[in-house]
Amino acid sequence: MWEYSDKVKDHFLNPRNVGVIQDADGVGEVGSIACGDALTFYFKLDENGRIREATFQTFGCASAIASSSALTEMVKGLTLEEARKITNDDIAHYLGGLPKEKMHCSVMGREALEKAIACYRGEPEKKVEGQIVCECFGVTDRDIERVVRENHLTTVEDVTDYTKAGGGCGKCHDRIQEIIAGVKGIQILPKKKPEPLTNLQKIKRIEETIEREINPNLQKDAGRLELVDVDGNRVLVRLGGTCAACTKSHITLKHYVEAKLREMVTPELVVEEVHS
Amino acid sequence: MTPIYLDNNATTMVAPEVLEAMLPYFSQFYGNPSSMHSFGGNVARNIQRAREQVASLIGASPDEIIFTSCGTESDGTAIRAAIESDPDKRHILTTRVEHPAVKNLCESLAKKGYRVTFVPVDALGRLDEAYLYKSLSDDTAIVSIMWANNETGVIFPIQQISQAVRDRGIVFHTDAVQAVGKIPIDLARTGVDMLSLSGHKLHAPKGIGALYVRKGTKFSPFMIGGHQEKGRRGGTENTAAIIGLGRACELAAAHLGGNGYHRIRQLRDRLETTLLSQVPKTRVNGDTDRRLPNTASIAFEYVEGEAILLMMNEFGICASSGSACTSGSLEPSHVLRAMGVPFTAAHGSIRFSLSRYTTEAEIDAVLDKLPDIIARLREMSPFWKPAGQVPVQ
Numbered sequence: 001m002w003e004y005s006d007k008v009k010d011h012f013l014n015p016r017n018v019g020v021i022q023d024a025d026g027v028g029e030v031g032s033i034a035c036g037d038a039l040t041f042y043f044k045l046d047e048n049g050r051i052r053e054a055t056f057q058t059f060g061c062a063s064a065i066a067s068s069s070a071l072t073e074m075v076k077g078l079t080l081e082e083a084r085k086i087t088n089d090d091i092a093h094y095l096g097g098l099p100k101e102k103m104h105c106s107v108m109g110r111e112a113l114e115k116a117i118a119c120y121r122g123e124p125e126k127k128v129e130g131q132i133v134c135e136c137f138g139v140t141d142r143d144i145e146r147v148v149r150e151n152h153l154t155t156v157e158d159v160t161d162y163t164k165a166g167g168g169c170g171k172c173h174d175r176i177q178e179i180i181a182g183v184k185g186i187q188i189l190p191k192k193k194p195e196p197l198t199n200l201q202k203i204k205r206i207e208e209t210i211e212r213e214i215n216p217n218l219q220k221d222a223g224r225l226e227l228v229d230v231d232g233n234r235v236l237v238r239l240g241g242t243c244a245a246c247t248k249s250h251i252t253l254k255h256y257v258e259a260k261l262r263e264m265v266t267p268e269l270v271v272e273e274v275h276s
Numbered sequence: 277m278t279p280i281y282l283d284n285n286a287t288t289m290v291a292p293e294v295l296e297a298m299l300p301y302f303s304q305f306y307g308n309p310s311s312m313h314s315f316g317g318n319v320a321r322n323i324q325r326a327r328e329q330v331a332s333l334i335g336a337s338p339d340e341i342i343f344t345s346c347g348t349e350s351d352g353t354a355i356r357a358a359i360e361s362d363p364d365k366r367h368i369l370t371t372r373v374e375h376p377a378v379k380n381l382c383e384s385l386a387k388k389g390y391r392v393t394f395v396p397v398d399a400l401g402r403l404d405e406a407y408l409y410k411s412l413s414d415d416t417a418i419v420s421i422m423w424a425n426n427e428t429g430v431i432f433p434i435q436q437i438s439q440a441v442r443d444r445g446i447v448f449h450t451d452a453v454q455a456v457g458k459i460p461i462d463l464a465r466t467g468v469d470m471l472s473l474s475g476h477k478l479h480a481p482k483g484i485g486a487l488y489v490r491k492g493t494k495f496s497p498f499m500i501g502g503h504q505e506k507g508r509r510g511g512t513e514n515t516a517a518i519i520g521l522g523r524a525c526e527l528a529a530a531h532l533g534g535n536g537y538h539r540i541r542q543l544r545d546r547l548e549t550t551l552l553s554q555v556p557k558t559r560v561n562g563d564t565d566r567r568l569p570n571t572a573s574i575a576f577e578y579v580e581g582e583a584i585l586l587m588m589n590e591f592g593i594c595a596s597s598g599s600a601c602t603s604g605s606l607e608p609s610h611v612l613r614a615m616g617v618p619f620t621a622a623h624g625s626i627r628f629s630l631s632r633y634t635t636e637a638e639i640d641a642v643l644d645k646l647p648d649i650i651a652r653l654r655e656m657s658p659f660w661k662p663a664g665q666v667p668v669q
Contacts, residue, residue, distance in 0.1 A: 002582075012583070013590065018656050033659055034619040036580065036608070040658040057658035061582035065656060136607070168607055254363040262389070 004062060005096035011066035016073050017055045028115030030108050035137055035164065037064045037105065041112035043075065043120075051075045051083060056112075063095075063102040070094045071109040080117050086110060087150055088162070103162045107147060133175050136168025141179055148183045156180070197266060203230050209264040210237075214257055218243060225257060233268040235261060238275075249273075277592040280638045284477075285426050285454060285571060285629035286596055290520070291479040297523040298481070301516035309513055310504065319515055326522025330486055333525040334452075334471065335462035342487045342505045343518050347453040347474030348377040350487035351420070353498040353509070354449040354470040355381055358418035359390070361494035362447075365417035369393045371403060372614040373427075377472075378420050378451055379610070391415070400563040401430035401615050409440065418447045423455035423471075427598055427611040427627055428562030429571025431459065435466045442467030447493065453477055453485075457528035458537070458568050469493045475517065479631070480524035484517035536632050541569035544630055547639050548572045554647045561598075561617055561625055570630040573598070575621035578660045579653040584626055587649045593642055598625040620659070 004012070021042040031038030037060030046052040054072040058065050070091055075083045088106040092098045098106060130142030147153060147162040156176045160166040166176050197205070210227055218225055223243035228236040237257070243249050250273070258271040281289070307316035309323050327338040344350045355378070359368070370382050372394045386392040393411040396404050403421070412419070419441045424431045438448040449470040455461060456471075457478030463471065470493065475484035489495055489508070501510020531537065551574060552558050561573040576584065581597030588595060598609035607613065608622035617625070628642070654660040 012586065015656065029658070033578070033623070036619075036623050038658055057656060059578065059657040059659055060580050062586045064580075065583060250363050251360070267389075 002063070002099050002102065004066075004099070007070075007094075007096040008063055008066040008098065011069040011095065012062040015065055015069040017053075017069065018057065019055045020057065021053060021055050026116035026118075026120030028112040028117075028119060030111045030115060031060070033059060037061065037108060039064065039068050039108050039112045041068070041071065041109075041116050043116055045080075045120075049079055051078055051080070060105070061102070063098050063105040064108065066095055067091050067098070067105040067109045068112075071113060075113065080120065083113060084117055086113060088147070089151060100158075100161050103151075104164050107162055133179070134163075134165035134168065134172045137164040139163050139165035141175075144176060144179050145183055148180055154180065154184075199230075202265060205265045206230060206235060206261060206269075209261055213264065214260055217256075218252075223252075228274050233266070233270055235269050235271045236274045237271060239273060280591070280593045280641050282628040282630060282634065282638065282642065283594045283596055284631040284634075285429075285627065287476045287482065288479045288631055289633060290476075290481050291524060291527055293527060294480055294520045294523045298516040298520040301519050305515075309515060310502070323513060323515065323518050326518045326525075329522035329525045329529075330473075331488075333461070333529045334456060334473070334488060335464045336471075336488050337491070339506070340488050340491055342489060342508045343513060343521070344485040344487050344509060345483055345514070346485040347375075347451065347472050347477070348485075349498070350472030350474070350485045351375075351377040351449075351451050352381055353487055354472060354489075355385075355418055355420055356498055357470075357489075357495045358447045358449065359385070360496045362417050365415050367391045367393070367413060367415040367417060369395065369408065369411055369416055369419045371395045371397065371421055371432075373397055373401065373425055373611045374420070374422055375426055375451055375453065378422070382420070395421075397430075397614050399616050401425060401428045401561070401611070402563050402566070403432050403437075405433075405437065408437065412441065412444055412446060416444075416446050418449055420449040420451065423450045423452035423461070424458070424568050425562070425611060426454045427609055428573045428615075429454070429568035429629075430562040431455070431566045431568065433566075434468065438467035438469075440467070442469065454568065454571075457525070457532070458570055460532050463488065463490075475521040475524060478524050478528050480521040481517050484514055484521045486521065531632055537569050540630050540632060540634065543634055543636065543639050544570060544572050544628070547628060547630075547642060548574065550643050551646065554643075555650050558650075559621060561612060561615065561621075570634075572628045574626055574628070575617065576624040576626065576650050577620045578657050579624045579650060581624055581626060583653050584624065584646075584649060587653070588642075588646065591641070591645045593645065596627045596629075598622060598627065 021044050024042040025045045026043050028041045040057045042055045043051050044053040054075050056068040056072050058068040074086060074094055088110040091106040091109045130140035133139055133141050133144060143163055144159055144165055151162060153159055156166050156173050159176050166173050207227060210225055214225055222241050224240035226238045226240055228238050239249055253271050253273055261269045305319050307319045309316055309320035327341045330341050331338045368382055368385060368390055370378055382392045395408045421432055421437060423434050434450050441448045447469045448467055450468050451472045453472055453474040456473040469490045471488040473486050476482040495508060497508050499510045504510055504513055548560060557577040559575050561575055585597050598612045612622040612625055
């Protein structure tokens with residue numbers, strides 16, 4: 001169960017300003033039903049250009065509803081210039097804090113507000129800025145850079161809490177890490193994919209691993225392993241010493257020898273025993 | 277506030293008779309069942325009785341029962357035992373809708389080089405049996421398929437599947453944590469080699485489970501230690517909990533033998549049909565023809581599950597949700613996704629799970645409160661267009 005503040009509970013159970021403003025000056029829509037939360041934010045200005053009325057409709061969890069409700073209260077009486085300065089952290093703060101995993105609800109509030117202001121100013125609907133990084137939730141590199149900078153985020157997990165990016169299949173975690181490093185001014189060298197081994201290199205490494213790693217260990221129990229042949233990724237071996245007679249030797253082969261060779265040489269290897 | 281507890285697939289109340297049976301084993305009969313003196317020996321005799329009670333509920337013989345600490349331990353022990361006793365076989369077959377105890381273990385084994393097949397289900401949560409049989413091979417070390425699904429209550433035809441798998445000479449394990457005590461199980465009439473069950477799902481305490489291992493099944497222990505459980509699970513017995521599990525199984529057998537389980541089904545059906553008729557855009561997840569009698573997974577479209585749960589919580593109503601927000605993950609439950617439940621419905625899915633202690637009054641309370649809660653949340657939802665309009669996507 002989430003630990004929600006009393007203020008979150010209050011704004012969830014008694015949400016302020018739910019509804020639609022038919023002749024709104026600005027409307028901002030964010031999120032989608034597929035993502036699990038969505039917010040439409042409306043505002044109406046008075047004659048002095050201050051927000052007279054603000055309302056919302058939200059599909060989402062308690063903190064999404066509470067963040068929306070809080071936002072409509074916070075912007076009342078502000079000019080658009082003033083409203084624009086509201087950050088997601090201000091929304092969370094107003095609510096007495098949000099669980100870390102729910103910070104994306106406050107980010108959604110800030111985004112809806114910005115969209116509504118842009119809508120009022122007649123700014124064209126911004127095309128997706130930047131490149132999509134997280135395809136599961138449609139989050140761009142620009143979105144991520146911004147939350148990292150504004151909220152001093154340091155880990156992929158933080159970024160997921162604030163934007164949902166990386167919360168689905170997880171394929172974009174490396175890219176998110178790079179973006180965080182970019183914002184912090186650290187350069188990360190892309191992980192080099194290991195060059196495929198030539199047959200000769202592969203056999204050499206298998207031999208080395210058996211001699212330096214595996215046999216010294218087996219010798220503790222007076223066992224020994226002999227390399228017979230390498231056929232593609234099949235490593236043919238013969239067991240000697242006590243191993244030859246041991247009933248558990250097939251376990252040693254799979255769980256130790258094969259695992260070790262996969263770790264030290266290449267993960268495709270399969271070890272097979274040859275009986276002499 | 278006394279809770280209106282409709283979350284019995286999560287955990288259950290310890291039955292008063294179970295608690296009563298357990299209490300003397302904390303303070304009075306605290307001997308170690310392995311001891312030579314009769315003070316401990318008496319405890320061993322009562323553990324044996326509990327073993328008989330567990331075996332009798334599922335149609336097994338007592339020495340086929342190993343006591344464990346929980347369902348997860350039973351699942352892990354079974355799967356590891358199968359692959360360790362046949363290390364040349366590198367294929368595991370399971371389903372896309374397993375409990376994390378099986379699903380996450382299989383995913384972790386996949387990373388270690390095992391080939392894992394996750395058999396899909398259809399829109400009603402029924403297993404694609406053709407896919408299952410097609411995927412079996414001589415390399416298959418174990419087939420692990422749950423008896424009943426924890427989220428939807430859908431029951432898989434374990435009797436037939438286990439026979440067919442066993443005929444191929446492949447070890448068959450079933451996670452029956454949600455099924456044992458809720459529906460009759462007779463292992464003698466199946467091809468099941470190993471079965472997991474958990475105490476706290478059938479009115480025994482948390483911290484006790486059991487693994488059934490058919491006589492003659494190759495086995496290697498997960499917890500290596502003393503000679504307890506005939507060397508199949510080391511560690512001093514959790515005596516009080518074992519006594520409790522035995523008593524709980526005896527009570528479950530009486531419940532299944534009487535009309536108790538029809539009463540639960542009637543209550544569940546009343547809850548379900550009334551909600552479906554009173555709340556528009558509502559559907560049941562899963563195959564209503566083959567389902568646990570106590571489980572209802574209901575999708576309230578265009579609202580989000582966590583919000584429903586927290587509003588119900590205000591009235592003391594306890595249930596669960598397959599929505600993303602409650603689980604700490606960001607996507608709806610893997611079970612509902614595997615069934616292809618649309619997002620509009622998956623995010624608003626609520627699981628009600630009843631027990632033999634559920635009363636008519638509790639169902640009435642839910643029926644009294646829930647339609648208003650859904651209506652309130654829908655009024656807030658930008659996707660909900662009332663009065664005959666088609667909701668926008």
